[in-house]
Amino acid sequence: MSHQVALSFEDGVTRFIKVNPMETVADASYKARINIPLDCRDGACGTCKAFCESGSYDGGDYIEDALTDEEAEQGYCLPCQMMPESDLVLQIATTSDVAKTAASTYTATITALHRFSESTVGFTVEIPNRDDLVFLPGQYVNMTVPGTDQTRSYSFSTGPTQHELSFLVKITEGGLMSEYLRDRAQVGDELELAGPFGSFFLRERKRPALLLAGGTGLAPLLSILHKMQNDGSDLPAHLIYGVTFDHDLVELDKLAAYAESLPNFTFDHVVSDPASTAPNKGYVTGLIEPQHLNDGDVDVYLCGPPPMVEAVRTHLDEQGITPVNFYFEKFNNSATGPAGEAPAPTEAELAAAEKAAAETGRPVALGAATPQPGDLYEIGEEHPPVADSDAQFDARMALELGALELTIGRLTEQQLIEYRILAEASTASIDKDRFTDAAAFTDTNAAFHEFLFRCCGNPVLLEAYNRLEVTQLMHQVLRTAEWVDERVPHDHLAIVEAFERNDRAAARELIVDHAEHAKETMRRAIAQRKVVTA
Template sequence: MSFQIALNFEDGITRFVECRPDETVAEASYKARINIPLDCRDGACGTCKSRCESGSYDGGDYIDEALTDDEAEQGYCLPCQMTPHSDLVLRIPSSSAAAKTSAATFGATLAGIRHHSPSTVEFTLDADERDGLDFLPGQYVNIAVPGTGQSRSYSMSSGPTQRQLSFLVRTVPGGAMSGYLTERARPGDRLEFTGPMGSFYLRQLARPMLLLAGGTGLAPLLSMLERMAQQPVGHPVRLLYGVTGDQDLVHLDTLADYAEVIPSFTFEHCVADAASSARNKGFVTGLIDSSTLHDGDVDIYLCGPPAMVDAVRGHITSLGVIPASFHYERFTPAAVHETAEAA
């Protein structure tokens, strides 16, 4: 028996290792040739101090100078001493290069393409080595655009256990991936991608959650919901989804399906266009108040274009509510991801 340990480095690259209950995370990492920061190996120096964001473990033996009681209560740990009781997600305070590792590259076949509207395309990939590809729900990969020498970053809308990888793309005039998907893409095309990457991913379900999506920023949140559909969720989960026009709305049926299988999940959508047929017209900020934020006892996941992300952050600040955690990701038309964490 072994557990899966996700090592998320400060440059956003994530590597996965298998760790037995009777070995430390550091030992398992070194066996996989991933050199996480390490000096003493006996819990005395604190060089390997990391933060566990999901899972349970035995912290092992160490001295206070290496890890204080307050740090341990906040989820900090020493990989050189800890042994897993479950799958774990660790944030490692070094770059992947310093650990002498890097993101993996995979080949894939374009399995399908769906044009939801003139502005939104969805495509699916069959990865050549799917069993060797792990990712955290919410993460992204860099996909090489066929025939261009360029690459673009897209979050998976599919969950980690689904065989096919799915992506939502907002098309833009002159865009490299937009041009490929709307003009040249055909099922059977060969593509290559690198990953997984990103620090925008689902953490442990510890309190009520508010998911906020702008446009194709819905993609990583769909991946998170797929994971939640496979495990008990003991807290309310609310998703607010905003788009510019009715034609930009996608996967409302999918969200309704998740509401059937995740008892605590509810969602609403809004459309900025005043001529929309949607019940809620305007922006997602109009759907956020102190009760939506559970007076701060909430974990927020926000993904969308920069203007939307900044507007939501500003609105929450204006309400005077400080959430327990706030994870957000901006994306630009060129699909360059910028992830951050607040609170």
């Protein structure tokens, strides 16, 4: 009989292949157009060496130079020789990009074009398998420019539950996609999409929100507004939309409609051109009022060019305000690639972050990385420092709730089995409310929490999670800890059970509760360390 093999790549992407009887994993991979490392195919070089996380197999024939007996005992294997005897999970020592496997792709058909002005084009597409494309409000896809092998990245301006998918594009002179949309695009044209990508998305709402958009950075915020409306939230939300010239203003009618239909939503727009006829002239920061910041108890979502992001940061510093959460996505319209337009960022380049130590008194920065030449987006987060580590765990919870939406009801039977194995492994180092091995728990706990991000097929989201450095913090704080909230290991198993039942509501509640149990464990450990060192 055939077996399913999960190939887990270093960038967090997991791909599944079917391996037939008497077929090696490497042969099956290449049949599926997944080019894992391979050279000799005879078990002589070790190029394809991988690690088997679970399952049984016949290791085949190979020489000592390719794989030692000690390595084989540890679980290392050679895909060019191994034949599965059960379903397997393999760690592949390369990224999915190198292996030429990628996120899901879709063929879309343009159903509407709206050339708003000389500076902006909007367009709408449909895909036949719409239910297969699950995204979070604020995320983006990569599009292949028709007639080329070049891709460009655009955020959805429609919500996750809307059938049609819409986008806003700023026209850049000499840009491949810009010129296609401006000069040649027609209803009925086909576009290739890949994604979704990105870690800029609406988190669970607990407080007022301030949404700041620069130019076509309005697109992901429109998607976020649709989600807010669907959720029935009545928490205050205010949007400030800034552009350079009057003709850059788009979708004001949609914003007005949301102001009518979404409780406690208001918006302003501002134009920087002194000759503008708009009621507000200047910049976004000039319209940020104290009530919008709510004394810092606010979630700020900002999408715009880098100078706008820095201007908002400066404004907040001058006001002495540190928002509870500051999520941003920078895009650089002036960045030019070989074709004169910003190329799509690579998955590895997109999201990066830094965490400032809590004792510095500066914000905990969870993004963004220095962009590589030609990058279009930088994505990141900032949260206020707290000595008891709550910020990291709240940020992890917010990301996990996003990963939940992307994976619930979509995990395969094999993935659910792996998820349960990881949950059970995390309980082995706990006896009721005591750690038997805190370091081992921290490692198995990290594998459990990373799992959903690996299943998303979104390396940017995985990178955002890794940059929180929760595992490093736990290793530091729990090194000598003894007490653990006894609900923690039970939470892991209960979350898996909710996924097995496809119970979204239960899974969300459990993830939120688990964050509180984890924070209590960390607080107790920090307090104990202070007593010991006093």
